[in-house]
Amino acid sequence: MLDSLKKVDEKIYNVVLNETKRQRDGVEMIASENFVSPAVMETMGTTLTNKYSEGYPKKRYYSGNEFIDISEQLAIDRAKELFNAEHVNVQPHAGSQANAEAFFSILNIKDKILAMDLAHGGHLTHGSPVNFSGKQYAFFHYGVDPETGRIDMDDVRKRAKIIKPKLLLSGFSAYPRELDFKEFQDIAEEVGAYHMCDIAHIAGLCATGIHENPVPIADIITTTTHKTLRGPRGAMIMSKELDRVKPKSKKSLARKIDSAVFPGMQGGPLDHVIAAKAVAFKEALQPDFKLYIEQVVKNAKALAESFHDLGATMVSGGTDNHLILLDVDESFGIRGKKAETVLDEVNIFTNKNMVPNDRGTPYDPCGIRLGTPAITTRGMKESEMQQIAKWYVETLKNPDDAAVKSKVKQEVLEFIKEFPLYPDLEY
Ligand SMILES: Cc1ncc(COP(=O)(O)O)c(C=O)c1O
Numbered sequence: 001m002l003d004s005l006k007k008v009d010e011k012i013y014n015v016v017l018n019e020t021k022r023q024r025d026g027v028e029m030i031a032s033e034n035f036v037s038p039a040v041m042e043t044m045g046t047t048l049t050n051k052y053s054e055g056y057p058k059k060r061y062y063s064g065n066e067f068i069d070i071s072e073q074l075a076i077d078r079a080k081e082l083f084n085a086e087h088v089n090v091q092p093h094a095g096s097q098a099n100a101e102a103f104f105s106i107l108n109i110k111d112k113i114l115a116m117d118l119a120h121g122g123h124l125t126h127g128s129p130v131n132f133s134g135k136q137y138a139f140f141h142y143g144v145d146p147e148t149g150r151i152d153m154d155d156v157r158k159r160a161k162i163i164k165p166k167l168l169l170s171g172f173s174a175y176p177r178e179l180d181f182k183e184f185q186d187i188a189e190e191v192g193a194y195h196m197c198d199i200a201h202i203a204g205l206c207a208t209g210i211h212e213n214p215v216p217i218a219d220i221i222t223t224t225t226h227k228t229l230r231g232p233r234g235a236m237i238m239s240k241e242l243d244r245v246k247p248k249s250k251k252s253l254a255r256k257i258d259s260a261v262f263p264g265m266q267g268g269p270l271d272h273v274i275a276a277k278a279v280a281f282k283e284a285l286q287p288d289f290k291l292y293i294e295q296v297v298k299n300a301k302a303l304a305e306s307f308h309d310l311g312a313t314m315v316s317g318g319t320d321n322h323l324i325l326l327d328v329d330e331s332f333g334i335r336g337k338k339a340e341t342v343l344d345e346v347n348i349f350t351n352k353n354m355v356p357n358d359r360g361t362p363y364d365p366c367g368i369r370l371g372t373p374a375i376t377t378r379g380m381k382e383s384e385m386q387q388i389a390k391w392y393v394e395t396l397k398n399p400d401d402a403a404v405k406s407k408v409k410q411e412v413l414e415f416i417k418e419f420p421l422y423p424d425l426e427y
Helices: 003-008 010-025 038-044 066-083 095-106 132-136 153-163 181-191 203-207 253-265 271-284 287-309 328-332 336-345 373-377 382-397 402-416
Strands: 087-089 112-116 138-142 167-171 194-198 220-224 235-239 323-327 351-353 367-371
Touching (some): 003 010, 010 402, 038 271, 066 203, 087 253, 095 194, 095 235, 167 181, 235 253, 287 323, 323 328, 328 367, 336 382
Parallel strands (some): 112 138
Antiparallel strands (some): 351 367
C-alpha cells in the first residue's frame, strides 16, 4: 500500500506516515475530530475521484453518471432514513459552505440573522466579522447566562421579538448542553423567521436520539459529516420540502436549497466523498453506532466528573453531550494557547477556546475545548477518563516542568498502545 505514492512523491509519502503515527501515538481530544472506518477511508481513495457530475441524480450536465447516480441517491436515501428528513442535499464540500448555501437559499444580502455569540460557543459562520457571514448579513447574537453558562430561551425570545430576524440560527461549536429545538422553532414561528439548526457537532447524537433530533422540527438543518457522525470530511443540508415562511413562492424550500448549492455556489460535487458519506450513513444506521454515541456521552460525563473532583472549572459545570469547556485560566492560572501547547508536548491534543465573557482574546483565550468522539472510537471507556483528567491537571498545573511533562508523555505512550488505531492498515 502507498507504493506508488512512495515512488512518485517521497515527501508526501512521509507526511502520510508521520501523520498516521502522530494519530496513533496521541490522545485525540479535539471535539470536532474523529477516526473514520477503514471502509470510509477506502472509498475516498477510489476512481470515483475522477468523475465530473454537475447537477443531481438523473439530471446531470455530463455523461457517464449512471454509477455516480446510484452512489449519490444512496447517500440521500440513507441520510433521510437516519435523520427522518424530508429533503437532503449531500453535495456541500464542507460545513462552512453548507451554511453559506443555506443562507444563500433564503436570504438577501444584509438580511437579519439572530445566532449564538461566537465567544459563547457559536461558529465563525454564525456572524464573525472576519467571515463572509458577518460581512454579508446583519448578525445579532444571543449568549449564555453568566451564572448558569446555559442559553436562556426567554432572552432569545426577547431578542427575536425586538430584532425580528429573517433567520433564527441554533447550533454551536462549543456548548456543552442540550438545545431546546422546539422552543427555537416556536420563537422563529412567532416572529415569522426561518429556523435553521447547525448540528455540525452533535449530528451523531441527533441521528441516534441521544440528543433531540431537530430535523423533523426545523426548516433547515446543516451538518458536517466528519465529527460525531464519523464520516468523511464534508457536509450536507437537510430541510423541509415546503417553504413555511413563503408558502406562495414558486419554488419549494427543497428546490431553493438545491439550486443554492448547484449552480449557486458549487460546481462538480466530490463524488468519492459523497460515496464515502453513503458508507458512513450505512454504518450510522447500525445498532452499534448508537452504542458508540451512548459511550461518547458517558465518557464525556465521566471526564467532567473527574475534572470536578480534581477542582477544575468547567463552563456550566459539566456536560450533556460530547464536549467540555475547561476554564484553564481560572483553574490553573494558564491561558488557552499555552495550555494547548503544553498538552501537545505530552501527546494530548486539545484546542484553545473562548469561554463566555472571556478575559483573553480569540487567539489566546481563557479556555480549552475537549471532546470524547475520537477516543471513544479507539475503544476507551469511563475508567480511562479518570486517567486522562489526571494527566490534564498534572500537565496544566506544571506547564514549565520538563520532568513532569516527560513523565506524562511516557505514560500516554504506554497507555495508548492498549487502543490500537487502524491495526490492519499496511502503513
Ligand atoms: C457548528 C459548526 N458549523 C460549521 C462548521 C464548519 O465546518 P467546516 O470546517 O467543514 O467548514 C463547524 C466546524 O467546526 C462547526 O463547528
